[in-house]
Amino acid sequence: MLLQMIYDGNIHPDEWLRQFNTYCFLKKITEDNVKLAKMMIDSTIHVPKDVTSLTELVSALKVEVSFTVFKNTNKRKLQVLKYKSENIGGDTSKFIETFRKLCRDAEIDDLREQKEYFVETLPYVLKKKFLDKIDDIKSLSDIFLRFNNLLIEPTSNFFIKNGSIVALRHIATGKYLSTIENLRYETGSGSQMVFLGDTEPHHTSLWKIKFDKDYATIDTFVTLQQRFDKFLGIRYDYSNYYKRRENYYKSPSQNTEVSCNVIKENDNDNKWRFDTNDLNYQGCLKSNDIITLSIKNEIVKDRYEFLRGHDFQVNIGKEVYEEVVCHNKGIGVNDNWCIELIE
Structure with missing residues (x-):
């Protein structure tokens, strides 16, 4: 000792x-x-x-100078600290302990500053909800109590309505379906690429879900619209039309390319059918349901292709992205997505 x-x-x-x-x-x-x-x-x-x-x-x-270095080191640790829920390998209790100790070691005693640091640790989906609950907080303990109460709210029963903003988390990797304006394939259609992004949702991974009724049930066809009025979909390769080689554009991994395009809302190439094998499914799509998304191949009769987070990496410029594709092979773990209600 x-x-x-x-x-x-x-x-x-x-x-x-x-x-x-x-x-x-x-x-x-x-x-x-x-x-x-x-x-x-x-x-x-x-x-x-x-x-x-x-x-x-x-x-x-x-x-002594070592204490100044120590304080600043812990302040930087606090700036990069991010909360992760238990369903993606986090531990709320340990997170609170770490946050409390970092505040102590960085000598951050001002409540306003503590609130600002705490809010920045939260993922997008929690940050907005938490900000609505902290106006009358009077202590660091209050922050933790409000946060705990937020986590135990029955969010799992929130049904997703037509027009809701959602995020799609890839089950196998914990990463979110994302797209960036002007990030385009250098092959195939040259359309705006979709990929597996961060393990926390933000503006690049938020989608407006639309369908033709108030609530979505099994086999409901939905569209997923990103910013700039673009929809998640697949694109038909018209360049081979006169060669009678009917096909959709291929991704670099030679699967069906998935992209984000300005296409009509009722276009078949952006209508996705959701399904689930969840035994606790309650009849309507709700937040935190595990689903698959498939799209009809209009070329091959009765064929549906499934949205998959692929392990193939694509180089665009100097960056490397994890590709998202469609396929018609057997359904596996890479085809499962958790749909999360944002607002």
């Missing part, structure tokens, strides 16, 4: 003093505490010789 008590600048001085006092209590050390504490400070850290109390010692450590 003695070796664990060495102060080397990688612990907050107040926390180090607490652990040192605990050590002295357990060992029943009541004399020469200051002398012992000085011996437990790494030799690379300067301690003034005229320090005569533990309070003075901690104050000296706080003005």
